[in-house]
Amino acid sequence: MAQFYKPKANKSKQLSSKLTLDVTQLDHLGAGVAEHNGKVVFIPGALSGETVSAQFVEQKKNFAKAKLLKVMQPSDDRIKPFCRHYQQCGGCDMQHLQHNQQIAHKRTSLMNLIKKLSPIKQVDDAVLVGDITSEPVHYRRRARLATLFNKQANELKLGFRSPGSNKVVAIDECQVLAKPLSELIAPFAKALNQLKAKTSLGHLELTQSEDEVLAVLRVTKSLPNSDKKWLINLAEKLKVRLLLQDDQGELLQLFPVLEHREKDKDQAVALPYYLLADDRIRCSFTPGNFVQVNAQVNKAMVEQAIDWLAPQAGERILDLFCGVGNFSLPLALKQAEVIGVEGVPEMVEQASANAKVNGLDNINFYHADLSSDLNQQPWLGKIDKLLLDPARAGAYECLENLEQMQPKSIVYVSCNPASLARDIEVLVKYGYQLTRLANIDMFPQTHHIEAMALFELET
Structure with a gap:
């Protein structure tokens, strides 16, 4: 008699019925923490002091993870996220919490991690000297946008990946990016869809240098001249420096167009840079180098x-x-x-x-x-x-x-x-x-x- 393998149900991933939970605190990853039948439950998107409706999505011996269904009693610190892509795009996960409370939460989490994981069991006020902060929006001077080609629709999506997924959420603006970068997303998304070789496009990296904006487009194959011309016209219109990057990481500057001079080894592409120490230090970097965003x-x-x-x-x-x-x-x-x-x-x-x-x-x-x-x-x-x-x-x-x-x-x-x-x-x-x-x-x-x-x- 033939026997067929029947996989066992993954009990740790089984969904539960709806639960009403009281959130008592946030963990260091920003998830709400509650308790149910003696088990710690982590609920992303929930805030301390809230009563929420949730559903288990994963259960382990000592803890569980739950999906937030509804906030029944909201915290005073809860605010409406300013981005319409929030919870779809994987870029931000704390927009529902006031920024000053985000900072306070990070400070508390930092102290708790030090006390829990290091030999130092007490961090007093004299040691914790404050916070280094910035404006809460338009702060990123660099971002890498993913692309995903839909063969059925013959369409290229440009955006950020959704949390824990390869799915690309198409966006036309991003309010945590520097404004000059955010303003490039929509025109680039439209232009890339006009290219003949759009199936050969990888990510698009946008960088705001001290005096210009750079766009580096990753390509898996050489683009036809008609596509290059289209991109050059786009870069000229948008006033950005545009480079192509191949599989080996080599960069080719499309715009501004470089003059070709034989045996001129100094014909190098000028590098982006930023200033430090009251503008006394000029720090240049190559696209792809790590710099603080x-x-x-x-x-x-x-x-x-x-x-x-x-x-x-x-x-x-x-x-x-x-x-x-x-x-x-x-x-x-x-x-x-x-x-x-x-x-x-x-x-x-x-x-x-x-x-x-x-x-x-x-x-x-x-x-x-x-x-x-x-x-x-x-x-x-x-x-x-x-x-x-x-x-x-x-x-x-x-x-x-x-x-x-x-x-x-x-x-x-x-x-x-x-x-x-x-x-x-x-x-x-x-x-x-x-x-x-x-x-x-x-x-x-x-x-x-x-x-x-x-x-x-x-x-």
Whole structure:
């Protein structure tokens, strides 16, 4: 007798009947927290103090996740989201909460994560020094818009992906983008649909530089000349610099049109840049390089890091995960000897070029994998001060070299407080004390939390 496999029902994904739940707080991801039959329930979109109707979408042994169906008793802090694409587009998830309360929530979440995941069990008011904030809208100077081609409709969608999905939500504006970028979405969406090779288009990256707007269009195949001409006319009309990027990451500038000169190696594409340190530092970057998307917050963040480190002439300061010199270059203005280390070779080259353009001869940049053994690195040795700006994974591996470096003070800029909290264990082990902590609201209207911490060697 033949036997056929019948998959078991996934009980953890089964929907429940409607439940009425009282939300008592928010978790660090911005979801409302309630309790049902002794089990913690997380409800995205719900706010503390609300009574809501919800439905389980996932159940585990110790917790459950629920979908918000209706807010029956709203919080006083609830507001109407200003974006009509909210909850469809995956860009923002906190527009329903007043911005000042978003900041307060992030500050509380930051302290709770430090106390829960690190050896530090108390963060007093003297340590938590405040927030680095910006305007809550039109703050993003860079964005990557996804494309999705619908073969049946012969239509290309341009927008952002919906939460946890590959589905692209078509948009014609975005109020968290800088206004010049938001205004480009609708005309680009219309123009890209006119191209013959629209099935060969990837993402569109928009960047607001200090003095221009750039658009980088990813292409999987070479475009026909008629399409290129169409795009050149569009770029001229919109007054943007337009580049194509192929599968190998190579950039071709379409507009403004470059003159071709044989054997002229200086015929390079001018790079976008931003200014720091009261416009004394020009920081250039290549499209695709990492730069902080919130210009207002970045400037304040750099100023605070320098204030906390208090660099002095003659000191040796190490900047790990330095990128294109966002912190290193302004630090070098203080006449200290600055060493920047970065894991991406192209960014090291760009950082060195930036130092040259800014006339800084007291700074050197090195390439190194900062998650590997650093003992043979020429720059590793006694330093006076240390700055860290790692990716989400944190700086655990390189902090194990603190014994060789012995900095008096360390500024740690974190885009993931959970990894910061983990790394505090290493810092405490080597005798460092947390003396200042600041919440950084790099991404208003989202749950994303960033932080800056100052650690000083106990004497």
